[in-house]
Amino acid sequence: MTIVVQKFGGTSVQSAELREIAAQHVRSAVESGHKVVAVVSAMGRSNDPYSTDTLLGLIDGNDAHVPKREQDLLQSCGEIISSVVFTNLLIGQGLKASALTGKQAGFVTNDTFGNARITEMKTDAILERFKESDVLVVAGFQGESTKGELTTLGRGGSDTSATALGAALNAKYVDIFTDVDGIMTADPRIVNDAKPLRTLTYSEVSNMAYQGAKVIHPRAVEIAMYAKIPLRIRSLQSDSTGTLITMSRDQLPGSDVEERLVTGITYVKDLSQVTVQKAEDDHGAASLIFTKLAAEGISVDFINISRYEVVFTVPMHKEQHVQEAVKMLGYKANLLPRCAKVSAVGAGMTGVPGVVSKITTALHQEEIEILQATDSHTTIWVLVREDEMDVAVNALHHMFRLAEEQNS
Numbered sequence: 001m002t003i004v005v006q007k008f009g010g011t012s013v014q015s016a017e018l019r020e021i022a023a024q025h026v027r028s029a030v031e032s033g034h035k036v037v038a039v040v041s042a043m044g045r046s047n048d049p050y051s052t053d054t055l056l057g058l059i060d061g062n063d064a065h066v067p068k069r070e071q072d073l074l075q076s077c078g079e080i081i082s083s084v085v086f087t088n089l090l091i092g093q094g095l096k097a098s099a100l101t102g103k104q105a106g107f108v109t110n111d112t113f114g115n116a117r118i119t120e121m122k123t124d125a126i127l128e129r130f131k132e133s134d135v136l137v138v139a140g141f142q143g144e145s146t147k148g149e150l151t152t153l154g155r156g157g158s159d160t161s162a163t164a165l166g167a168a169l170n171a172k173y174v175d176i177f178t179d180v181d182g183i184m185t186a187d188p189r190i191v192n193d194a195k196p197l198r199t200l201t202y203s204e205v206s207n208m209a210y211q212g213a214k215v216i217h218p219r220a221v222e223i224a225m226y227a228k229i230p231l232r233i234r235s236l237q238s239d240s241t242g243t244l245i246t247m248s249r250d251q252l253p254g255s256d257v258e259e260r261l262v263t264g265i266t267y268v269k270d271l272s273q274v275t276v277q278k279a280e281d282d283h284g285a286a287s288l289i290f291t292k293l294a295a296e297g298i299s300v301d302f303i304n305i306s307r308y309e310v311v312f313t314v315p316m317h318k319e320q321h322v323q324e325a326v327k328m329l330g331y332k333a334n335l336l337p338r339c340a341k342v343s344a345v346g347a348g349m350t351g352v353p354g355v356v357s358k359i360t361t362a363l364h365q366e367e368i369e370i371l372q373a374t375d376s377h378t379t380i381w382v383l384v385r386e387d388e389m390d391v392a393v394n395a396l397h398h399m400f401r402l403a404e405e406q407n408s
Contacts, residue, residue: 001130004029005174007039007140007162010051012177012236013082014044021236023089025177030095030134037126037169039140039162040086042078050078052141068113072142072152076102079139079158087137097135100126102161105136106168107143109151116143116151118160121168138165156217163220167227174224174231176216181235182243183208183215185402186265190390193403197263200245204263204347205231207379211343212266221245261355262346262400265393269386271301272319273336273371276310276326286310288329296325302341302372302383311372313339313383339371340389343381344396350377362399366391 006029008022022038029036046053055074056064064071083099090097106122129136140158145151153160159176166174183205186194202225209218215233224231225247234242278285286305293300298321302313314322319335326333349355356373359380363370368391372383384392397403 001035002033003037003130003169003171004034005037005039005162005166005169005171007158007174007176008041008086008236009158009176009178010041010044010048011179013040013086014048018236019086019089022086022177023093023095025175025236026090026135027093027095034172035130036135037162037165037171038086038090038135038137039158039165040079040082040137041140041158043082043085050081052078069149072113072150075152076139076142076150079141083137083139087135090135090137095135096133097137098129098133099137099139100129101139102142103144103150105138105161105165107161107164109143109145109153111145111147111149111151113149113151115154116145118143118153118164119146121164123168126165126169156219159217159220160223163223163227163229163231166229167223170227171229174229176220176231176233177236178215178233179236180215181238181240182233183213184264186393186397187213187267190267190393191265191397191403194397195403197243200243200263201347202231202245202247203378204345205245207343207345208264208266211341211345211379211381212268213264260346261348261352262344262396262402263348264345264402265396265400266343266345267340267389267393268343269340269389270316271313271339271341271383271386272316272322273302273311273313273339273383274300274319274322274326275334275336276331277334278309278331280307285331289326289331292325292329293322296321298322298325302374302381304372304374313341313372336371338386339383340386340392341381341383342389342392342396343379344400345379347378349380356380358399359396362395363392366395368392368395 012022013019026036042052044051087097087099108120109116140161142152182196184194188194206218206221231245232242300312304311323333368388370382374381
């Protein structure tokens, strides 16, 4: 049998009307001769009755008294409710469907409550149930630890659930249904002429996800990449195949793909730039600072180390914590709040001269100061002031002519 995985996020199962549309996608796959694993998130967003945020609100969210173990028990209810509601709809439409929790679907995880990692997938139960069912509706975002505890996979965990099942079951493809028609060249809320990208590599999508694009979780992309399972990011309310994501450019249709220097522009905001001055001969300063911050549970990004200073970024809500931690070491942290990291992502830039020149020129023309910059083979990052972020994103989108790309 041929298996496909379809993942429906919270906004895709939010209402009875949207669940009907989701069911049409399931039916279409079944009528095409496939067995379907439908992975569902909790229904809706914050303030919807059974969403994850609403459930956590019952115990005061971040101020909850119960440990992460009990919080996982509560959070998992949203997906379980969603799986049963969606299964009921499918059966009512004449499909042979069955609901499964994460444990029943074979997810084995480590013991990290709230952000567990999948350590093993046991697919025997799914394959056995497919003898009698055409559709298995799996509660995403959850599993069972080796000690028998219920665990959740962290935010974006339903994406991870879907690709893990796709990999374990050797699925033909994994469809991630969202409220947008695939991955865009930039955030359409900021860039009016942002275009959908019809083809991408795993590497490009993973980098875009890590740098702020929120269409799919980067952990999910990594799983699909290792298993070489094609991913499609699709709109729930369209028959379009959306954005196809696969292993390499050689596997992507369209001669334009090879010529695409930059794929998309992403951003992360609400950052603070931290600058710590040091003596020229204080060679151990960076080690002391980052060891201390790690011990305090503070993640840092965008690191530049020179002879006279150590510069990095942290989320704005962590800046005072950082300042206090650095002071304990005898250093002073100078803070520049309200910054944003803007990234140009594209596998085509590897080894190509002139990309940095285009970025600096585009921002200089808009009189935008670059506070920091760094690069990798497929991504170039610049730090700018947050109130200049929208202009920066549009300037780079225009410089690389992304609105003119014919990604089809």
